[in-house]
Amino acid sequence: MPDANAVQWLQSLNALTGGLFLLVTFGLVSLRQIHGCLRLFVAQSILLATSAFLLGALYHTWHLTVVGVVDLVTKVVITPWVLRRLLHDEVQTRREITQVLNIPTALLLALALAITAYLLASPLVALGGGAAIGVNLPIGLAGLLIGGLTAAVRREAVPLFLGLLAMENSSFFAGIGVAPEMPLIAEVSIAFDVLILVFVVGLLTRAMHEHIGTTEVGALTALTEEQAP
Amino acid sequence: MSVVLVPLLPLAAALLSLLPLGRRFAPSVTVAAAAAALALGAGDALRVAVARRLIVIAGWVELDGSGALLLLLVTFVSATAALFSWGYVARHEADARRVRLYCAHFNLFTFALALVPVLAEPALVWIAVELTAVFSVLLVAFDNTRGALEAAWKYIALMFMGAAIALLGFFVLFWAQQMAGGGHYSWDGLRAVAPRLPPVLVMAAFLLILVGFGTKVGFVPMHTWLPDAHSQAPSPVCALLSGVKTTSALYCILRLVPLLPPASVGAWMRGVGLISAGVAAFLLLQVRDYKRLFAFSTVEHMGIIFVAAGLGGPRGMAGAMLQMVSHSVTKSFCFLAAGAALLVLGTREIASVRGLLRTSPATGAALLLGALAIGGAPPFAVFLSEFSIFRAGLEQGRYLVTALLAIAITVAFFGILLHVNRMVFGVPLETPSPARAALPATCLLTLVLAALPILVLGVYQPAWLDALSNLAAATLAPLAPASLP
Numbered sequence: 001m002p003d004a005n006a007v008q009w010l011q012s013l014n015a016l017t018g019g020l021f022l023l024v025t026f027g028l029v030s031l032r033q034i035h036g037c038l039r040l041f042v043a044q045s046i047l048l049a050t051s052a053f054l055l056g057a058l059y060h061t062w063h064l065t066v067v068g069v070v071d072l073v074t075k076v077v078i079t080p081w082v083l084r085r086l087l088h089d090e091v092q093t094r095r096e097i098t099q100v101l102n103i104p105t106a107l108l109l110a111l112a113l114a115i116t117a118y119l120l121a122s123p124l125v126a127l128g129g130g131a132a133i134g135v136n137l138p139i140g141l142a143g144l145l146i147g148g149l150t151a152a153v154r155r156e157a158v159p160l161f162l163g164l165l166a167m168e169n170s171s172f173f174a175g176i177g178v179a180p181e182m183p184l185i186a187e188v189s190i191a192f193d194v195l196i197l198v199f200v201v202g203l204l205t206r207a208m209h210e211h212i213g214t215t216e217v218g219a220l221t222a223l224t225e226e227q228a229p
Numbered sequence: 230m231s232v233v234l235v236p237l238l239p240l241a242a243a244l245l246s247l248l249p250l251g252r253r254f255a256p257s258v259t260v261a262a263a264a265a266a267l268a269l270g271a272g273d274a275l276r277v278a279v280a281r282r283l284i285v286i287a288g289w290v291e292l293d294g295s296g297a298l299l300l301l302l303v304t305f306v307s308a309t310a311a312l313f314s315w316g317y318v319a320r321h322e323a324d325a326r327r328v329r330l331y332c333a334h335f336n337l338f339t340f341a342l343a344l345v346p347v348l349a350e351p352a353l354v355w356i357a358v359e360l361t362a363v364f365s366v367l368l369v370a371f372d373n374t375r376g377a378l379e380a381a382w383k384y385i386a387l388m389f390m391g392a393a394i395a396l397l398g399f400f401v402l403f404w405a406q407q408m409a410g411g412g413h414y415s416w417d418g419l420r421a422v423a424p425r426l427p428p429v430l431v432m433a434a435f436l437l438i439l440v441g442f443g444t445k446v447g448f449v450p451m452h453t454w455l456p457d458a459h460s461q462a463p464s465p466v467c468a469l470l471s472g473v474k475t476t477s478a479l480y481c482i483l484r485l486v487p488l489l490p491p492a493s494v495g496a497w498m499r500g501v502g503l504i505s506a507g508v509a510a511f512l513l514l515q516v517r518d519y520k521r522l523f524a525f526s527t528v529e530h531m532g533i534i535f536v537a538a539g540l541g542g543p544r545g546m547a548g549a550m551l552q553m554v555s556h557s558v559t560k561s562f563c564f565l566a567a568g569a570a571l572l573v574l575g576t577r578e579i580a581s582v583r584g585l586l587r588t589s590p591a592t593g594a595a596l597l598l599g600a601l602a603i604g605g606a607p608p609f610a611v612f613l614s615e616f617s618i619f620r621a622g623l624e625q626g627r628y629l630v631t632a633l634l635a636i637a638i639t640v641a642f643f644g645i646l647l648h649v650n651r652m653v654f655g656v657p658l659e660t661p662s663p664a665r666a667a668l669p670a671t672c673l674l675t676l677v678l679a680a681l682p683i684l685v686l687g688v689y690q691p692a693w694l695d696a697l698s699n700l701a702a703a704t705l706a707p708l709a710p711a712s713l714p
Contacts, residue, residue: 123429124401129408144397151390157382164386167393175400182403183414186352190396193356197363197389204370204381211373217386220379223457225515 007058007131014054014132018139021047021173022114025143028159028166029110029150030103034094037159038080041166045075048169052176055132059180066184067176070191075169079198086202087158088209100153100218110146117142132177140174143167155218157205168194231269232285232292235304236343238262238269243336252325255332256315262336263304263311266343270304273297278697288413289350294700296346298550299473299480301697302557303346306472307339309679310465313565316669317465320572331371331463337364338469345477349415354481355392355399358445361474362388369462369470380461383454387444391451395441398434402485405430416484423488435485435494439501445478448501448535449508452528456516459524460577464568467520471527472561476553479531483538483549483705491707498539499630505532506634510641518577519570519596522648523563526603529641530556536634537618538705544621546702551617554698555610556603558682563599565672565679570596570652573666579648584657589666593653595676600649602683604642610686 024044031037049068056064099106121138147170150163172190175182208215242262246255277283277297284291292300314335318328341360348354362385370381403414409425412418419426440451447455455475459467486494509528516522534556537549569592574582586593602609615638622631660666686694 124433127408127427127430129404140397144394147393148390151386160386164389164393167390168396171393171397171400174397179400179403179407181407182352182400183350186350186356189353189356193359193363197359197385200363200366201385204366204378204385207370207373208378208382212375212378217379217382220375220382223376223379223461225512225517225521 010054010058011131011135014051014058015135017047017051017054018135018173021051022139022142025146025166025170026107026110028163029106029146029153032099034156034158037162038083041162041169042076042080044166044169045071045079048173048176049076051136051173055136055176055180058132059130061180063182063184063187064176064180067187067191070188071172074191074195075165078195079165082195082198082202083158086199086206088206094156094215100155106149106153110149113145113149114142117145130177130180136177137174140170140172140177143170143173146170155216157208157215157217160217161201161205165194165198230285232273232283232347233290235266235270235273235300236340236347238266239307239336239340239343243333243340246329246332246336249325249329252328255329256318259332259336260308260311260315263308263339266339267304267308270300270343274301274697275693278693278700281700285347288415288418289353290347291349291415291417292347293416294697294702294704295480295483295550296349298554298697298701299346299477300343302476302554303339303342303473305682306469306557306561307342309561309565309675310468311335311339312678313468313568313672313675314463314465316672316675317463317568317572320669321463331368334364334368334371335466338368338466340364342469342473342477345480349417351399351402351414351416351419351484355396358442358478358481359388359392361477362392362445365462365466365470365474368466369458371463371466372461374461376457377461380454380457384458387451387454391441391444393441394444395438398437398441401430401437402434402488405434419488426488428490428493431485431488431490432493435489438485439482439497442478442482443501446475446482446531446535447505447528448531449505449528452505452509455528456521456524459527459564460518460520464520464564464571467524467568468561468564471524471564472557475527475531476557479534479553486538486546486705486707489707492541495539495541495707499536499627502532502535502537502539503630503633503637505529506536506637506641507532510637510644513641514644514647516648517579519579519582519648519652520564520567520577522579522645523560523567523599523603526563526641526645527556527560529637530560530603533615533618533634533638536630537621540618540621540625540627540630541707542621542625543702543706544617544624546706547699548614548618548621550698550701550705551614552611554694555614555683555686558679558686559599559602559609559611562595562676562679562683563603565675566592566595566599569668569672569676572668572672573661575661575665579652581658582652583655585653588657588660589668591668591673591676595680596649597653598680598683600645602687604645605638606642608687610683613687613690
């Protein structure tokens, strides 16, 4: 049992990690370069793993340590490697010229979503439970909403997909706070499931680049009920 | 043991399909595995109808009433789709490597589908549902056309977005169980502590999972990907996507109903269901592509099932289960018939097809049968199940809901028949070559086999199937107020 001082330290560090996690998620909405987005996603995954290690010490459960290690291996090492290997250089060095929303508007919306997430989470946080729920649940929920916003404003395949991966990271960030005792086999399989997904989306993006010559998914709007002009 | 074999057979077949042993090898392995899985799955369903549940690894791999019903549907549709695939790839794919790839993906997809009902741990079920999307996305994109790639991208983006939201729901559900005293995290473990679960947490979990998995089911307004993916994929895959993949996501949402405080979400479910059924019924009036027609009909039917589940009462959930069965067998048949029409005609456009009954009598008859059956005409399976839902609605005194549902079903019926009549009757616009107009023998055989349950279930309900759907309804029924402390 760590003494009260250590608990205090762990909680403060976890709160710091949570703040950085939210900051990185904001960055993901606004950054234009695809390489930069990938680096931010890696940073977000490292912060997720950090929080898992801290909570593992706080709740005295080795489960979360394993979750953190698996997260580091799958998202920090393998995911960027798979995406870099599968995708053509041209796809990765692209910059997004047009976004659905301009950056200040997107950031303001993200801010509004973060406040909404805090309000939505407060009745759940009030129920009590683990010490870290007050940090991890609102920030995870905010990340989930902001990740969704990222996916909605992006028109290029890779940043859009990174927004979706950020949503999954955020769900996990909240999950390790509220459910630290979740059976390990489930948590580890979720990580590998995401890995298969990364591989499949990489293949799909490559097929789009090869067969239709663009990865700007926002421009793909052929399938509708309306008559073609 | 046979419960575990049902998903493992397609997994083994997926690996075998990759071996380069001639053009015929991969499809025959696929058909053999699917047929064996159907035999085992039906056997398991029969045993569950008697023994109420089969336990392989307690709390992890179990099969109860609703699981057995879904497993039966999954294995049946997998078997018909596999048999149809034989003729489909023979006609459609020239390259032996692409045939192998198709079969490998197809088997992985049916593996994931069979995994959903046999797992009892909610987080693992989340993974299985997610795997059904991951393994089917490259099948949706299989033709590599602009349309197929667009559909596949929209499909995977929305699937994963839904999965991420639902994941948080499953974490919150686990938290709720810990607050209620713990126990093993499984559907049964949750049911055992259901009255003590904190209502705000289960409601939060239900809403997250409703939004997340509702995207996968195709509830309006999260349905936008569904007509694209279900029209661009190869036809046998469409049969699986529309027939059972949507149903398995819906099954996960319905699993939460017994955990919720009584009478708390019935109105939500009826509302979401009615919006889906109503909007889809009007959207399918204006389609130009006959595969999209059946895809919109899937959105409508998912809405009908959700309304029935939200009606409550002993008959409501039983009606939902019957509708699940009749929709799965009928919709998969519709997509196989549409696939046959696509093989014969080479176009998906309704406007450029006339007189299909003359160009290819078997295809025309199948399409007409499918349209009548899915629209809800007597004496087919959907008619009976929709009738039982109306009866449940009237018994509960929900006249407005029942009336709105009846309007949606009627509009959809006329919408479907309007388009299909145009295609089936009249004088052909152009005559395809005789080689093209003749369906592959396996496709014809599949159509006959897949039509059997639609015809039989419309006039006769076997006692074991009745017992199984009542058992399924009982495992998903809301808590009775009397059982609360």
